[in-house]
Amino acid sequence: MKYLSEYRDPALVEKLLKDIERTTTKPWTIMEVCGGQTHSLVKNGLLTLLPDKVRMVHGPGCPVCVTPIHLIDKAVYLAEEKKVILCSYGDMIRVPGSSKSLLDAKANGADIRILYSPLEAVKIAAENPDKEVVFFAVGFETTAPANALSVLHAQRQGIQNYSILTSHVLVPPAMEAIINDEENIVQGFLAAGHVCTIMGLDEYYPIVEKYKIPMVVTGFEPVDLLQGIAMLIKQLEQGDYKLENQYSRVVEPNGNPEARKVIEKVFEPSDREWRGIGTIPGSGFEIRPSYAAYDANKKFEVNISKAAENKECIAGQVLRGLKKPHECSQFGKKCTPANPLGAPMVSSEGACAAYYHYAQVE
Amino acid sequence: MEKNVLKMNLQCPMPQLDFDKITLGHGSGGTLTQKLLDSGVFTVLANPYLNQKHDGATLTIQGPLAFSTDSYVISPVFFPGGNIGELAVNGTVNDLAMCGALPQFLSLSFILEEGLLLTEFWEILTSIKQACDKAGVYVVTGDTKVVERGKGDKIFITTSGIGTIHPRATISTAAIEAGDKVIVSHSIAAHGMAIMSVRKGLEFDSTIMSDTRPLNGSVKKLLDEFGDAIHFLRDPTRGGVASVLNEIASDASVGIDIYQKDIPIEESVASACEILGLDPLYVANEGVFIAIVKASQAEAVVTRLRESSETAHASCIGEITTSHPRQVLLTSAIGGKRVVNRLTGEQLPRIC
Structure with missing residues (x-):
C-alpha cells in the first residue's frame, strides 16, 4: 500500500494543483490515453479540482470498448454453437454484441468463465481434454505477453484443445490516427503508463517529433496524473514538444524486453478494426502462422454476418476525444450500464461508465 | 487455507452414524430423515420450543414485532472466519436488529445437496448453534429437504426470524x-x-x-x-x-x-x-x-x-x-x- 498512500497524498495533490493553476495561462486540451487514467481522474474527483483552462478529453485506451462488435458475436457463437468453454476477462462479458452479450449467452446456458489470467484457461483446457477451450484475448500491449505466454504454455504441455480469439490493439497507431483526424482537438498526450511498462519509450519519440506534440508517460494515481498534467502544461506553455516519463518508478526506457520477446514470438503486427473508429493500419496483433493451431479465428469456421453498430451510440467520437460521454443524447437515458448501447458504458475502463458511475452531470 | 476454514473446536461431538454422506433418502421424510434429525439437528439445537417436535412452534410474544427472512446460497460454504451456518443466523438476526427489534425466534430450513459430507453438515450445524447462543435466539421450527447432486451447491439455508421492537426504537x-x-x-x-x-x-x-x-x-x-x-x-x-x-x-x-x-x-x-x-x-x-x-x-x-x-x-x-x-x-x-x-x-x- 506504500505506493498508493504516497501517490494519494492530499498535501502533494494540493501543491501540484497550485503549480498547474500558476503555470496555465491559456486553455489547453489534453488527452489521457488510457481508460484506467480516465477512471482515476473521475473516481478521485480530479476533474472537479483542475482549473477550467485545462480540458481533459478521454482517449481510446479501453480495450473492451474498441473490440469490434463482430468479434463479440464470434465469441458468443463459439460458446453457443461450437460448445466451447469460452474464457474471458471479467469486463468483457457485459459488452453488447449485435444481439447479445457473453453474459446473456451465459444465462442461456453457454459455458462462459470469468478468469483473471489466460494461464487459468490453459489449466481448464488440460482438465477438460474432451472440450475446446477458447480464451478471448482482448487488450493492449499490456495483456499481450500473458496471452502469448498462454499459447507457449499450451504448446509446451502438448495441449491441443486450447486457442485464443485475439483482439489485440496497439496504442501508438491509435494516437497517430487521433492526431491525423481532421477534427482533432488534442494538444498534448498523457501516454499510457502500463503500455510503456511493456513496450518502453522508443515508439513514441517519432510521433512527438513528426507531429510536434508534447507527451508525458503517466501513471494512474492522483499524484501521478497531476504531475503528468503539470509536466505537459509546462511544455505546452513554453511551446515545447518532447517525450517525458512521469511514471519512471515503473516504466523503464527500454520497457520489458523479456515480455516483448514473448509477444514477438507469438504475434505479428496487423491491421485492426477498432469499434467505433474503423480500421487503423498496423494497429493490432495477429497470431503468427507458426502458431495457427492456437488461433481460434483459424481453428473454427464461423459463419456470421457482420453486424452494424447502434446508430444512436457516439462511442467512436467519445473514443477519439471529440465528445464527452454526457454530450451523447442517450447518455443515462436509453444507454445505461444495465442496458448499454455501446461498450464504453459497460467496461470498467470505459469513459461513459466512468461518467455514469462517478460524475455529477447537470 | 483449510486450517483457516474448518474450525475443529466443535463443542458437540459428531454422533456415530452408519452413513457419511447426505443421500436423497435423508429428505424423504422417512426413517433416514428421522435418523438424521434425531441424531443431530434436534440434539444440537435443543430448546423447549423445538423440543415440542410439532409441525410448527407455538409462541407467546407481547407487543409490536419485526419479522424478516433471508436465504443463504454462499459459495464456498466454508470461508475464512465462518461458514454458511453462522451467516444464516447472523444475517436474519441483523435484519431484525436493523428494524430496531430484539431478535428472539428463528425458523431454519435446509436444502441439502445429495453427497454433502456429514462432517460438513455437522460443522455447519454446530456453527448455527454457536451463533444462536451468541445472539441469544432460539431455532424453534425448521425443515430439511435434499435435492439431487448437481441441483444445489452443497447446502442452501433459509432462516426467518421474529423479534419484539425495542421500546425506544423509532427506526424509519x-x-x-x-x-x-x-x-x-x-x-x-x-x-x-x-x-x-x-x-x-x-x-x-x-x-x-x-x-x-x-x-x-x-x-x-x-x-x-x-x-x-x-x-x-x-x-x-x-x-x-x-x-x-x-x-x-x-x-x-x-x-x-x-x-x-x-x-x-x-x-x-x-x-x-x-x-x-x-x-x-x-x-x-x-x-x-x-x-x-x-x-x-x-x-x-x-x-x-x-x-x-x-x-x-x-x-x-x-x-x-x-x-x-x-x-x-x-x-x-x-x-x-x-x-x-x-x-x-x-x-x-x-x-x-
Whole structure:
C-alpha cells in the first residue's frame, strides 16, 4: 500500500494543483490515453479540482470498448454453437454484441468463465481434454505477453484443445490516427503508463517529433496524473514538444524486453478494426502462422454476418476525444450500464461508465 | 487455507452414524430423515420450543414485532472466519436488529445437496448453534429437504426470524432529517474480500476474515441509551455501503455527503480490493451497520461504539443534506468530489 498512500497524498495533490493553476495561462486540451487514467481522474474527483483552462478529453485506451462488435458475436457463437468453454476477462462479458452479450449467452446456458489470467484457461483446457477451450484475448500491449505466454504454455504441455480469439490493439497507431483526424482537438498526450511498462519509450519519440506534440508517460494515481498534467502544461506553455516519463518508478526506457520477446514470438503486427473508429493500419496483433493451431479465428469456421453498430451510440467520437460521454443524447437515458448501447458504458475502463458511475452531470 | 476454514473446536461431538454422506433418502421424510434429525439437528439445537417436535412452534410474544427472512446460497460454504451456518443466523438476526427489534425466534430450513459430507453438515450445524447462543435466539421450527447432486451447491439455508421492537426504537426513513450524521459501526468490506480470497480461480493468500457477527447486542445498547436519536439503521450486506446509502437517499428523498478519509477499512482489505480492482464501498459486509443519527448525539454514539471491540473502528463518515436529493456524493481523500452510484450487477474483475 506504500505506493498508493504516497501517490494519494492530499498535501502533494494540493501543491501540484497550485503549480498547474500558476503555470496555465491559456486553455489547453489534453488527452489521457488510457481508460484506467480516465477512471482515476473521475473516481478521485480530479476533474472537479483542475482549473477550467485545462480540458481533459478521454482517449481510446479501453480495450473492451474498441473490440469490434463482430468479434463479440464470434465469441458468443463459439460458446453457443461450437460448445466451447469460452474464457474471458471479467469486463468483457457485459459488452453488447449485435444481439447479445457473453453474459446473456451465459444465462442461456453457454459455458462462459470469468478468469483473471489466460494461464487459468490453459489449466481448464488440460482438465477438460474432451472440450475446446477458447480464451478471448482482448487488450493492449499490456495483456499481450500473458496471452502469448498462454499459447507457449499450451504448446509446451502438448495441449491441443486450447486457442485464443485475439483482439489485440496497439496504442501508438491509435494516437497517430487521433492526431491525423481532421477534427482533432488534442494538444498534448498523457501516454499510457502500463503500455510503456511493456513496450518502453522508443515508439513514441517519432510521433512527438513528426507531429510536434508534447507527451508525458503517466501513471494512474492522483499524484501521478497531476504531475503528468503539470509536466505537459509546462511544455505546452513554453511551446515545447518532447517525450517525458512521469511514471519512471515503473516504466523503464527500454520497457520489458523479456515480455516483448514473448509477444514477438507469438504475434505479428496487423491491421485492426477498432469499434467505433474503423480500421487503423498496423494497429493490432495477429497470431503468427507458426502458431495457427492456437488461433481460434483459424481453428473454427464461423459463419456470421457482420453486424452494424447502434446508430444512436457516439462511442467512436467519445473514443477519439471529440465528445464527452454526457454530450451523447442517450447518455443515462436509453444507454445505461444495465442496458448499454455501446461498450464504453459497460467496461470498467470505459469513459461513459466512468461518467455514469462517478460524475455529477447537470 | 483449510486450517483457516474448518474450525475443529466443535463443542458437540459428531454422533456415530452408519452413513457419511447426505443421500436423497435423508429428505424423504422417512426413517433416514428421522435418523438424521434425531441424531443431530434436534440434539444440537435443543430448546423447549423445538423440543415440542410439532409441525410448527407455538409462541407467546407481547407487543409490536419485526419479522424478516433471508436465504443463504454462499459459495464456498466454508470461508475464512465462518461458514454458511453462522451467516444464516447472523444475517436474519441483523435484519431484525436493523428494524430496531430484539431478535428472539428463528425458523431454519435446509436444502441439502445429495453427497454433502456429514462432517460438513455437522460443522455447519454446530456453527448455527454457536451463533444462536451468541445472539441469544432460539431455532424453534425448521425443515430439511435434499435435492439431487448437481441441483444445489452443497447446502442452501433459509432462516426467518421474529423479534419484539425495542421500546425506544423509532427506526424509519421518515425519521431521517437534514443534518443527521452517517455512522458506520466498523471497518468495511471484510466479508466480501474474505469470500473472494477463497473463491475458485481467484484464491490469494490473505489473512482477511469474514466479519460475520450478530449486531443485535450493539444495536440494543445504542437504542437503550440514545433511543429516538437513532433515526435509521441498515446493514450493508450485498452491494456494500454504497448501495445502502443510495437506497436511503432515494427512499428518504435526501442527499448524502460522505468523506473517503473517514471511511474505516483494514489495510489488508484495502490492498486486496486494489489488487482485484474492486471498490470497497460496494463489497459486502456481514458484521457492520450504518446508523443515521441525530447530529447532536453522533459523537456520543461513535464514542460508545468504539468502547466495544466489535465496533472499535466506528466512524462518522458523512451527513444527510437537502442539496442533492437522491444522490450520494463522495469527497475523495484528495478533496475531489464524485457521485457514488448504484452498482449495475456484480463488480467484475477487470482486464488490466
